[in-house]
Amino acid sequence: MTDTYDEQLLLDFVEGELGPEDRARVEKLIARDERLGRLLEDMRRDRDTLRQLPEPPTPTWLMDEALGSLERTMLLEPSPDETEARVNHKRGVLRRLSFTAAVAAMLLLCTFVVFQSLTNLAGPDVAFHSEGEHEDSEPILPGKGGPMIAKSNARAEQAPANPDVQSDPIAVHADRQSDPGTTVLIAKGGPAAGRQEALGQQAEPEIAVQQRAITSRAGTQQDVAQVAKAGPSAPGPQVHQLIVETPEQFDLASLVNEEIQLSPEEIAALEVVVNTNDVTLTNDQLISASAHLPQTNLIGPLTTRNGQKRVDPVDAQYMAQVSYKLEIPTDQFNNWVRNVSQVERQKQVRAGQRVVFQRRYETMDLARTWPRSKPDYNAILTEQLPLLRKTKATAVEQSSHTAVQAQNTKAAPRDDKKQVVINIPVYVNNDRVQAVQPTANRALEIEQTDAPPGDAPVPQTE
Amino acid sequence: MTAQPMRLSIERERQLVRQVQQGDRGAMGELLGAYHKRVYHHCLRMLGHPEDAADITQEAMARAIEHVGRFTGKSRFSTWLFRIVVNLSISHLRKRKVRRATSLDNPISGLDDGGAVPLSQLMADSTEPNPADRVQTSEQVDRMIRTLDGLDENLKSVILLRDLQEMDYREIAEVLDLPVGTVKSRLFRGRLALRRQLSRGENDQRHHGDDEVAAP
Structure with a gap:
């Protein structure tokens, strides 16, 4: 006997996500052909088996490696706060340099003017x-x-x-x-x-x-x-x-x-x-x-x-x-x-x-x-x-x-x-x-x- | 027997993600610490080899650390992380498939079939379950793991995400970048394929037992 079933309906039955009406439809199909019932039951059991697979022991070095990689990244890449701080620091340095240059230029100008005045006087x-x-x-x-x-x-x-x-x-x-x-x-x-x-x-x-x-x-x-x-x-x-x-x-x-x-x-x-x-x-x-x-x-x-x-x-x-x-x-x-x-x-x-x-x-x-x-x-x-x-x-x-x-x-x-x-x-x-x-x-x-x-x-x- | 890995609540995960986006790499460590066992478990069931699983897990976490800046937070962090893991695993399996011979005689793909699945063969193979088989033994677990190892990677990914990671269809669709309908189809076909392989194994074992009984 060869029959065709809706896989969506059968999947939802296996997953246990059918409503009462659809469940009744599937149960009718199962009652008509108990092999289908056994298959769906095996699939449910397989699903449960998979969900209950024991968690394997995880190698401890995995997380150590991950944390090491994370630390290296943290050291190499500055955080946004650090980046902002660095940008602010650079801006501050530039401001100080500009101010110093301006002061130096003013001093040079004043020195030149005074020197010129003194030279002219003497x-x-x-x-x-x-x-x-x-x-x-x-x-x-x-x-x-x-x-x-x-x-x-x-x-x-x-x-x-x-x-x-x-x-x-x-x-x-x-x-x-x-x-x-x-x-x-x-x-x-x-x-x-x-x-x-x-x-x-x-x-x-x-x-x-x-x-x-x-x-x-x-x-x-x-x-x-x-x-x-x-x-x-x-x-x-x-x-x-x-x-x-x-x-x-x-x-x-x-x-x-x-x-x-x-x-x-x-x-x-x-x-x-x-x-x-x-x-x-x-x-x-x-x-x-x-x-x-x-x-x-x-x-x-x-x-x-x-x-x-x-x-x-x-x-x-x-x-x-x-x-x-x-x-x-x-x-x-x-x-x-x-x-x-x-x-x-x-x-x-x-x-x-x-x-x-x-x-x-x-x-x-x-x-x-x-x-x-x-x-x-x-x-x-x-x-x-x-x-x-x-x-x-x-x-x-x-x-x-x-x-x-x-x-x-x-x-x-x-x-x-x-x-x-x-x-x-x-x-x-x-x-x-x-x-x-x-x-x-x-x-x-x-x-x-x-x-x-x-x-x-x-x-x-x- | 089952030891569920520690899982972060959605709120906690969102909080850690916000901290990561603000540059707190320590929160990234906490996220990886919460998911690394699940990742390794997924890789192990996906690849069937502890060393390969460890390598892929390490690679996946390294990529997550490297590209966490690209994570926008629109999806869950676990979804984003397992997308990396699945892609790496599938790529690894495809590379490995070229190198090794198929261990199973008739792997079921089922991807080229239509919307409906002929179940006659599967139903014919299905037998009345032995009451002893209803109790999950270590032998069944081992058989399941071996069967998973021979399953197509696309079907296996869906099954593992669904059963191991307990993701819903939408999350699986996000991880695999597939429509939800395709995810459901692959999941059903995968379960059928898994069932077929398990049934073949069970039948072979049953026949082997019968031969041993008849031999004396």
Whole structure:
């Protein structure tokens, strides 16, 4: 007998999950065929046997291994709390690092600012000026309209940034590396002004005396008389001293302990002026000092372009100031200053702007040194030769000083009130003419009767 | 004779699962401690070899520890754990089947049959049970274990999950990732196959006994 049964119904009967109705259906089937009943009963017994299978002994190492694996995992993998703690720790570290970096940056900035301020306050007694406009402009004779380098011990005063300063015949140049106590005054003027002076003519009142208050190192203020336009209401001849302190205060020896880094451009524009009483000795000493710096190209005032150095004893007799054009590597500048200072000892060594040109009245040998390519200043100055020779002879006879008084004798009938008398040593080299700062015993004096213009400051009266 | 393994209550299991999800690996240890004997028992009945059972149990617990972060808690932890165990066991059996010869002459699959099962043969084999057979002896247990060993792994998995782990159809369906109807079908066929093997054994033993009686 082959029959077909619903397995779902039979399974539920074996599992004991049938309801009363289905159970009755199955019991009817079992009653009809008792073999089915025996089979279902065997299946129930098998089920019970399976459910009552004894639990085998479990190896103890199984759980140990599992716990060991769990411990390793716990050690290797941080828990979420630990992860969060680590993240927070990292964030804290980053915050601290950021804060520290910010504080360090602020400190560095403050240090830099303070250092800059201190550097500017205690700057060197050196004024550096670019060659700029005077270098390429026509030579200008010193005087009212000519280029003039003066120096004071007053605190440097920054030239106003307004354009009016450029038009001012007197410009105050205080380089950022200059000593605050050093003010270099460069009297600007057109070639015509210098030419007029060279011709001995009465200069037009282009130059007046301008008074500016400049703070000295000690914090006090000193009035520095500067050349400016003279006003028509000046009561009478006045003498204005441009140099208010002796040049020794500008000794470059004070720079020895300061590290000065000059760019090649600044080096190229640098001229060192040495005040000495024995130019021959000084020249030799400077050459000797520079010999220790092989890369330094020292060109003395009487040195030819090919580097051959010589000193004219005749010239040396009258030369109290010597200008040297230097080509010094930037990193050797301080060494050079140190060497020169050791050579010169008490002498003044001053670095300043490369001169525009120099003029040397004493030698009178203008034909030998005057540049041919320049305007005919030779002819201009030749007209002054008799006067200059006479002045020199007088000076030699008196042997009192080396100052030369240059007077414009060829000027047209001039108004005494506008007469300007300049006592200034001026040197001439083979290419440029410059009004050089006088030494202490040769204070630059300007006599003039003109009063400054109404809008100009009251001139300093000595 | 039967020693039921310690079982966690549903609430306790959920509590431990929450602790595990919060990173408390100690709770994971407690869960494994509660289930490792059941797992080993299942593997032993599934694989029929203590060493293989231990290896699979160890592997299953290691995987559970490794991947407990993926357990979302939507099902019971035991369900998730036995899914790992069954998959590992079936894979192990399939690998082992390739290596060894079939020990049984006619293993019953029954999977390719239709919804209804011809029971004529089984009913013909069924005999009036001996009253002594109604008492469960160690010999019956051993015979059951040996019979289980020769059963198809898919049928055996369902039977073991149902009888050893006492899971309902839904849980078995979750573990095996099968529909509940398929689970019931496999369970019935598995019980029939098991019964057939047991009946054959019983008949062989009975015939062997008759021969011994007739021999003198």
